[in-house]
Amino acid sequence: MVNLKVINEANFLDAFQLKLADGQEKYVSNPIRSLAQAYVYRKQCQPFGIYDGDKMVGYVMVIYDYDIPEYDIWHMMIDASKQGKGYGGVALRLVWERYQRADTDAIFQTLDYACGG
Template identity: 60%
Template sequence: MDCITLQEVDESNFLACFSLKLDAQQEKFVSHPIRSLAQAYVYRKQCTPFAVCRAGQVIGYLMVIYDYDEEAYFIWHLMIDAQYQGRGYGRAAMESALDYIRSKPFGDSDIVRLTVNPENSAACHLYQTLHFSATGRADEDEIELERVLD
């Protein structure tokens, strides 16, 4: 597998992020990149959007946000373009995001959280293999998972 890098979304790559596509059955699980990046702009003091890149090409995006109320980092809106799925790029992007979070200061906790629709079996499997576990909390149609960083 080619090396995956995370590059902050900026004027050089945001249009490539806008062009990312999912299979039709996945669209209910992930917000469109335009909506996600608009959210990142609104929460720009605590959110960092990343382009997921392979050999200099944008193949996905994800966002990392710090929730000051919960004193925890969240991984928000992971998406890998449909034509690049099933090759380990989502796992590599998540591992890079966890490395990024490890480099950041924490409040009283070293917990990373995310939410996932339980019907999204591929994402649930990925998060389980990355040692995320259910917190018992839910947000609309998604369940919350968390992991303590090592």
């Protein structure tokens, strides 16, 4: 069963094992860089591991933008060996469900797609 778990001191090393497919580096942040950003912006960011059972297969980071105010997915990746298996779509739905329950007046879903990525 696919689920989200907060990335913390107990599981952050699992995120470091996630690998991008060749050519994806220009579209997606490496997990080490992303988690460093989550630390720097820790009042705004929440990183989650995307798990299939007890195995981390990807990660997603949500950031709160105080200026708008809104929640956005800042970073998301699925391990190269697990891509094309539906994990990304399930993770998006789980993030959507989690933040739909947040204290908000409106919920928007947008997509910014980079061709070739």
